[in-house]
Amino acid sequence: MVNVKESSQHVEINLSELKGFEKHVIVELIKETNNLTNKTGLRCSNDNCRAIILHEADKLSTDALLYIRWVIERYRGCHKIFFCCQDASKLQPLKNICKLVQLLPPSNKEIVQVLEFIAKNENIELPNKLAERIAVSSKNNLRQAIRSFEATSQNNSLLEEDQVILTGWEDDIANIAKSIVEKQSPKQLYDIRRKLQNLIDHSVPPEFIFETLAVELKKNVEESMHKQIDKTYKEYSGADKHRHANDERKKLIHQFMSIEEFIAKFMSCYKNHLAKKAIDMTEIKEETT
Template sequence: MPLCRLVQLNKPSTEEIVGVLNFIAENEGIQLHHQLAYKIASSSQNNLRQAIRSVEATWHTNASLTEDQDIKTGWEDKIANIAKKVLEEQSPKQLYIIRGELQNLIEHNVAPEFIFQTLKEELKKILPEQLQPPFHHLYDEYQYQKNHTGKKYLPHAHQEDELGERQNDQRKNVRKFLRIEEFIARFMSWYKGFVAKDLVFCADQQVHGG
């Protein structure tokens, strides 16, 4: 006779998350619009912890939480910091540090697509104007290669139960995070090359009195 029993816990429904968000908002004295609560619950992909984090981050941005409020995830600053580190130093050591920060985002179930898009926007903010066109070219080239090379993972959904599908989603997310790390490594190499060229140009100008 088994001494323990496996219990599978399903994700909370959107309505359940909205109920929790409204409860928290009421107790914290936050005016949370009902439609915004639904949007936050939906965007969190039924992750209650992320939904609560989004309410807090959005509220800190604008204390008046209206229906059309832009939803924050609370991870924007973390990703912006990664972008700054990428430009501060291009080395294996720095890449290792960034890998740890990406791992932290994985553990908190932050969507890879959100990280990639936010990282791209943050890098654009920091890069000088003359590097914007080649950066867009680098990004577009990387996206093209990602979509047209490598074997696609095709799970046998009919052979998997709900737990198996969830594990499959986790494996897919890990692959996506590895793609983000690969892009960062490629960006580092690209950016370091431009910096080196710029230093050579400046030195040449000094030698020739430019």
């Protein structure tokens, strides 16, 4: 089952949902679109041109891109293909047959205007200074700014200029913390890595994830483990802090790797803690019998 959005003039799909079948689905879309437009027997125009929009195209493998390029060159017709991505360098095999259009992120002023428009339509009193703070905290990510506005307004009936800004991801991170405490295993770590990847895909700041995760872990363990959490957090959150300072993407990857290492280290410590606690309880029972 593939989720597709379509109209008479476009078909839209998110490649991250295809899980290994990206190449096959894209090729079928190209062939199908080509057949539909060729049946009309008309010259290409705005009326019979169909757009194929592919989101998260930078997740495609080099092998898939080379094959897709061959299919595009073979099945030329009244259709346009849009490869939407965050890192155009990963679409190198398509460089000579595609035109690169770079969309700059919105400015803080533009984000504030969108938030104020939403607030007006939802009858929410949004202080201008709070809107500006939300825009700054979103780091030019409009989707995150809207999510933060929604989460903050739902948590507060009356919005104030200096109140705490929520991101809307607090519950997701709290669930990760619960998963860490519930079970310590390679499979659990793999599932948590998948959840972290979702946060990465939605541009959630790693500093926020790290700090919130440490706080949520303390809520799920006994107080005797709090010092261990602080120690491990300090060790990994400050590790190579200035590494890849001039390369934002590499810096981001390194930060999330540090979070994964923090989780793996804490899982190991907590597993040992539970084992020791179980031994102590056994010894106490033996002494009392």
